[in-house]
Amino acid sequence: MSVLKLKLDQEQLVEDFFEDTWLAGIVSQARDYQVCWQINKQLGFDLRVNNSLEINLTKNRRSYYFTVFEYQELTKSAAHYFYNNHCKAEFLLPELKHVDYIWLIKGNYYQAADVKLLTEQCRKVETVQLVTLLDMKDIKNKINLIF
Structure with a gap:
């Protein structure tokens, strides 16, 4: 009897998850x-x-839990996810150690001008020091953002 093995295509999973998304880094x-x-x-x-x-990420037999906040804009068919980028000196996205939080905007409602306006409004938040749009091509550990 042969055993059928199914392998998850991570590249396709990442591509599908990040379709119609914007990503911003927040320092606070x-x-x-x-x-x-x-x-x-x-x-x-x-x-x-x-x-x-x-x-939940496991490194060196230790578990790290990264909080995710969510807001669904039903009228715009858009979702906002706010990730904590660090937990006990470990990083969700190690290539972005200078960023405290990651804001993912998912959905095709928001265009470049809309996202620019949102980030400008976010910069006005008292506790926010920096907001910068991130280029998906620069992120090596995208799989870590998929829940």
Whole structure:
């Protein structure tokens, strides 16, 4: 009897997940819930922690948990995900060690001008020091963002 093995095509998974997405890096010394609360006030969002999306990475037999906040804009068919990029000196995206949080905008509603406006509004948040758009090509560990 032969055993059929199925292999997950990670490249296709990454390509599908990141279709119609924008990614921004945020630098802030404040806690994730504080930054999200202020972004909610500034942008009229409702980012909330979603424990079912929490990302668990294991390195050197230790587990690290990265919080993910979520906001669904149903009228625009868009979703916003706000990732904590560090946990106990480990990074969700090690190539972005200078970034505290990652903001993923998913959906085809937002175009470049819209995203630029959102990032400009986010820069006005009191606890945010820097917001920068990220190029997907520069991110090596995209698979870590997939929940």
